[in-house]
Amino acid sequence: MKQMLLKKFICSHRWSITLLVSWVIYLCALDQFNLWHLIGVPHIEPLFADLHAILSAAECHQRGFDVFVNNPCDALNRPHVYGSLWLTLSRIDSIASHLFNLGVLLNLAFISVVVWLVKPSSISEMLSSALILFSPAVTLGIERANNDLVIFLLTFVSALLLSSTRIISLVFGVLVIYIATLLKIYPVVLFGAVILLKKDNQKIIAIIGFVIVLAALWFVTNKAEILILRNSVPKPQDHYVTGASALYTYLVRALSEVQFFTVTEFSAIVTACIVASSAWLAKRLKNDGLSELKINFNYIAFVLGLSILSFTYIINTNYDYRWIFVILMLPLIFDIKRSPHTSRLTHSLTTLFFVCTLIVVWAEELRATQVWAISLKLTQFFSFYNYTLYMQTVGHSIPISLLQQCAREVAACVVFAIAFSFVIRISFKRRLSLS
Numbered sequence: 001m002k003q004m005l006l007k008k009f010i011c012s013h014r015w016s017i018t019l020l021v022s023w024v025i026y027l028c029a030l031d032q033f034n035l036w037h038l039i040g041v042p043h044i045e046p047l048f049a050d051l052h053a054i055l056s057a058a059e060c061h062q063r064g065f066d067v068f069v070n071n072p073c074d075a076l077n078r079p080h081v082y083g084s085l086w087l088t089l090s091r092i093d094s095i096a097s098h099l100f101n102l103g104v105l106l107n108l109a110f111i112s113v114v115v116w117l118v119k120p121s122s123i124s125e126m127l128s129s130a131l132i133l134f135s136p137a138v139t140l141g142i143e144r145a146n147n148d149l150v151i152f153l154l155t156f157v158s159a160l161l162l163s164s165t166r167i168i169s170l171v172f173g174v175l176v177i178y179i180a181t182l183l184k185i186y187p188v189v190l191f192g193a194v195i196l197l198k199k200d201n202q203k204i205i206a207i208i209g210f211v212i213v214l215a216a217l218w219f220v221t222n223k224a225e226i227l228i229l230r231n232s233v234p235k236p237q238d239h240y241v242t243g244a245s246a247l248y249t250y251l252v253r254a255l256s257e258v259q260f261f262t263v264t265e266f267s268a269i270v271t272a273c274i275v276a277s278s279a280w281l282a283k284r285l286k287n288d289g290l291s292e293l294k295i296n297f298n299y300i301a302f303v304l305g306l307s308i309l310s311f312t313y314i315i316n317t318n319y320d321y322r323w324i325f326v327i328l329m330l331p332l333i334f335d336i337k338r339s340p341h342t343s344r345l346t347h348s349l350t351t352l353f354f355v356c357t358l359i360v361v362w363a364e365e366l367r368a369t370q371v372w373a374i375s376l377k378l379t380q381f382f383s384f385y386n387y388t389l390y391m392q393t394v395g396h397s398i399p400i401s402l403l404q405q406c407a408r409e410v411a412a413c414v415v416f417a418i419a420f421s422f423v424i425r426i427s428f429k430r431r432l433s434l435s
Contacts, residue, residue: 015120019129023111026134027142040136040364041143042240046075048103048145053078054086055096062090068228081232082147084225085182103145110142110149110324113156117301118330125334128354132327135361140240141321151187152324154180155304158190159328162197163297170207178214182222185229189311191215193303196427233316240364243317244270247409254402267314274310274416281421285346290425293335299426302332306419313412323361329419336422353418356411363408 010017030036036043046052056073057080065071067080067087073096080087089095114133120126132138141148154176161173174194180187191211219226244267251258261269293299305328312318336342337350 015123015126016115016118019118019120019126019133020111020115022130023115023133027107027139030139030143036139036143038365039134039139040362040366041140043143044076046099047143048099049076050147051103051106051145052096052099053080054082054147055089055099055102058087058089058092059094059096061087068232079232081229082184083182083222083229085179086147106145106149107142109153113153114327117156117327118334121334121338129330131354131358132330132361135358136364137320137323137361138327140319140364141324144321146319146321147184148321148324151180151184151308152328154183155187155190155308155325155328156301159297159301159304162194163300167206171210174207174210174214178218181218185226185233186308186312186315188215188218189307190304193307197300197303240320241317242313242320242323242360242409242412244314244409246317247406250402250405250409254406270413271314274413274420277413277417278420278424281349281417282424285343285349285421285425290336290342290346290422293332293339293426295426298331298335301328302419303423303427305329306416306423310416310420313416320361320364323357326357326361326415332422349418349421353415356414356418359411360408360415363404366404 030039031047034043053074056075057067057071060067060071060073069079071077071079118129120129158173158176161169161176164170177187177190177194180190191214194211195208245263247270248258248263248266258266305325308325309322312322333350333353336346
């Protein structure tokens, strides 16, 4: 009997099991044979270096150091740039010595949740998922055991709680968001997402009031810390990063005329373009079957993931691992592709969503292996094009590598435009009906 149940379980979950096993083997091979650089992941020692930064900060905090200024316990001497709640780990004796075990546990929790989340039902869904999960962007977060993995897991738990109709679950869902905000500032955007998600008139006032109280409590009790972190939070540029301000930097290097705008003005323009594109696409989809989809856990996870990705993209540059939050959006995308009611346009948009996501998350592999340079050399050798590593356009000589970086940022904007158009069509045609 047990063998039959086991066989039935394996058969019904064969694609999830295949994805899980192949992902673990892939990661082990990268580490065992030191192949990180081949997929564009800049490996640094120690393994799980970002988790090491947090654990070492907790250790130095226990010794009396102001780790927001100086953290000599860190192998790379990096100051602490996250919420002080992380420093409570100092209550665990010799916490930094448990780096490897904690890193493995964090990554296994992340991998397990992700596989459960995407639950591929066919080989095409498994391969589509694998292309994103095996990407340099996701792998970078795993290799560093970055605390974005913790925020991802908390966001996942919050989505589960928010998908319930019980008021106690909604309260705990908001509390989880509050904890995530204490750990890393950007989840504060999820408070707004919760208000937009909840359209039950009997609960919306209570939820809004609770969210406002928690947001105010967070700001008042952490005002000094927020001011410190505002100046110390990393603002990366060039490789391994995405963001509207990164796009601004790339365009300024290529076209000096872009300097007519400030970074803030340019970010506002990018936001306006995404909003306008989303509205236009949503209008084109008004007779589509998207509004027939249930507003359930998959939809809530989609909105929370999109909120974090788009918010952080607009306000700051982000390391590539921030794109792990696109994984929260995959279940709804699969639902849309499976639905018999969606139109050809919608299926085309979901395909474009995947293509643009792959451009974003795999961009560093293309740069690391110099795919652009190799392809251009080959085409020049066969006399197809007379291009070098520079492309002449509108009177400017633009390096191909810079063009690649710009293409990645444009692809990210396309992802946001498509995702928001789906949210508009699904949410504004139906009242919240969780199931």
